[in-house]
Amino acid sequence: MSKNQTVKPKYLSDGEVxxxxxxxxxxxxxxxxxxxxxxxxxxxVLILGFLGRGLLLANTNVIGYWVDxxxxxxxxxxxxxxxxxxxxxxxxxxxxxxxxMIFRVSFSRxxxxxxxxxxxxxTLRTSRLPMSFFDKxxxxxxxxxxxxxxxxxxxxxxxxxxxxxxxxxxxxxxxILITIANPIYLLLVVFIGVLNFGVYxxxxxxxxxxxxxxxxxxxxxxxxxxxxxxxxxxxRSFRRQxxxxxxxxxxxxxxxxxxxxxxxxxxxxxxxxxxxTAFLLLITGVASYFMVEKGWASVGSVGVAxxxxxxxxxxxxxxxxxxxxxxxxxxxxxxxxxYMRMDIEEGNYLPSTAHFATGHPTYDPTxxxxxxxxxxxxxxxxxxxxxxxxFRYRDDLPWVLKNLNFEVKAGERLGIVGRTGSGKSSLIQAxxxxxxxxxxxxxxxxxxxxxxxxxxxxxxxxYRQSMAFISQEPILFQGTxxxxxxxxxHHKDESLHEVLQKVGLLEWVxxxxxxxxxxxxxxxxxxxxxxxxxxxMARCLLQQSPIVIMDEATSSVDPQSEEIxxxxxEEFFADRTQIIIAHRxxxxxxxxxxxxxxNGEVIALGPTAEVLPKFKKAELV
Numbered sequence: 115m116s117k118n119q120t121v122k123p124k125y126l127s128d129g130e131v132x133x134x135x136x137x138x139x140x141x142x143x144x145x146x147x148x149x150x151x152x153x154x155x156x157x158x159v160l161i162l163g164f165l166g167r168g169l170l171l172a173n174t175n176v177i178g179y180w181v182d183x184x185x186x187x188x189x190x191x192x193x194x195x196x197x198x199x200x201x202x203x204x205x206x207x208x209x210x211x212x213x214x215m216i217f218r219v220s221f222s223r224x225x226x227x228x229x230x231x232x233x234x235x236x237t238l239r240t241s242r243l244p245m246s247f248f249d250k251x252x253x254x255x256x257x258x259x260x261x262x263x264x265x266x267x268x269x270x271x272x273x274x275x276x277x278x279x280x281x282x283x284x285x286x287x288x289x290i291l292i293t294i295a296n297p298i299y300l301l302l303v304v305f306i307g308v309l310n311f312g313v314y315x316x317x318x319x320x321x322x323x324x325x326x327x328x329x330x331x332x333x334x335x336x337x338x339x340x341x342x343x344x345x346x347x348x349x350r351s352f353r354r355q356x357x358x359x360x361x362x363x364x365x366x367x368x369x370x371x372x373x374x375x376x377x378x379x380x381x382x383x384x385x386x387x388x389x390x391t392a393f394l395l396l397i398t399g400v401a402s403y404f405m406v407e408k409g410w411a412s413v414g415s416v417g418v419a420x421x422x423x424x425x426x427x428x429x430x431x432x433x434x435x436x437x438x439x440x441x442x443x444x445x446x447x448x449x450x451x452x453y454m455r456m457d458i459e460e461g462n463y464l465p466s467t468a469h470f471a472t473g474h475p476t477y478d479p480t481x482x483x484x485x486x487x488x489x490x491x492x493x494x495x496x497x498x499x500x501x502x503x504x505f506r507y508r509d510d511l512p513w514v515l516k517n518l519n520f521e522v523k524a525g526e527r528l529g530i531v532g533r534t535g536s537g538k539s540s541l542i543q544a545x546x547x548x549x550x551x552x553x554x555x556x557x558x559x560x561x562x563x564x565x566x567x568x569x570x571x572x573x574x575x576x577y578r579q580s581m582a583f584i585s586q587e588p589i590l591f592q593g594t595x596x597x598x599x600x601x602x603x604h605h606k607d608e609s610l611h612e613v614l615q616k617v618g619l620l621e622w623v624x625x626x627x628x629x630x631x632x633x634x635x636x637x638x639x640x641x642x643x644x645x646x647x648x649x650x651m652a653r654c655l656l657q658q659s660p661i662v663i664m665d666e667a668t669s670s671v672d673p674q675s676e677e678i679x680x681x682x683x684e685e686f687f688a689d690r691t692q693i694i695i696a697h698r699x700x701x702x703x704x705x706x707x708x709x710x711x712x713n714g715e716v717i718a719l720g721p722t723a724e725v726l727p728k729f730k731k732a733e734l735v
Contacts, residue, residue, distance in 0.1 A: 166213025270443035503554035529702035532711035586666035590638030
């Protein structure tokens, strides 16, 4: 097999869900939710658009009547002068044009708002999916849903849908106007409509399948590209550029081949539709000749009918071609709807502002307002109780924490040590309930989070707000410095300046022209690691949570930043409960107690002066 031969990679879209056949009822339900708030205005502009297209097309009938009156045959415009008929035609054309433009602009804006609300709802629910979803799903697949798939949806529903509806209006009005001109011609229109529908149904499943496969084939190459850019330094260090390049080319070749296959299917469909249109014109010409010869139709009515049938043939073809594009947009809706209807994290709720009734648990507005102004405790510190804790990331994986039992007292500073893989970071994941707890109980001030409906406990988000977290890899977001410090926008500038002063960054911020509005790039790439970590510390101070957790926060920073972080544990958080995981054992010297973990089990828990030397000695063995 040649290197450039296109084959379907065995790792293509691993885990990607492919649908077969028609669309689920939930797809139409989702679109109903999206358009419902705008329904009254949409109905109004649809009526306006229909009347506008009718006025434009009815000009042909008026001209037909005018022709009949000129050759001496009585018609509805026989009593009008030529000047009056021209005025009527101009008035109808102008009114129809204005009505059509209002329809297209208004409908496109309303449709764009509806689809944007759908996008927002998908984003809202995706942000609350379980962590296991993000562990198993490649980033490229998620990006594809929110970029390519949404682009396909918005490209049609955001504007061109008005064009599609105009085509439908034209077909309806043409049918009415042809019937008015001469009912016999209606049989030809129905006949060609049936033929075109048959061609569409013949191609429908094949086109739908091709488009679904095309949508599914996008994400692997994007995921691989994202993986490559994130690990560029490692790939270069191990000189693996060629293998990553080959894999990307393999994925990209398959995507391009699928795109070419889909395009061929569309061209074949279009050719069949064009053939139907040509056949229609032939039938219409022959039929018109015999109808005039037999006296079944006037010259004017033949002109009207022939014009409309010619137009209707092209319009029917356009209708079914647009319908295939509509199918592409529907596949985008289908793929986004899949994310929107996934089960969200247990114990979490959607905000009361969620508009789509997807069956997910949603906050009652009164309860939501109450929780927004409530804290788990007003004390400066809180206790953490862990009882019979067993924890693993999935049911098919081994236990990473085994039967842990201990308590962190309010105001205590607990250091956690252990070799890599001992379960230190997994304990933090369990404390935040980022993954389901298999067995046991974790509580703060004897308040466990309420995960299941039958559980007793406090709201999960309220529980999590009681803990501030500073990780080894500081997380900053694209936006302003102000946003990164005060994500919820609750604090005044004075409070922000105060915490920046504590972490030694106030002068640096004030020296910047934009001060608190300085731009922070994605993941804080325009800042040093020390600056990012200190900003996370400042954010942590603003939270005023009774429990502060630090996971290897000083392992990669410079000595000056480390000094500030260590001082924070001794001064700024002196009255808080602190749980500290540290690579540098000197950082834990002033902890009240040390928890020593190994293979997910407690080896020792006691005063720092007793446990830390034992751990050091064990590490040297």
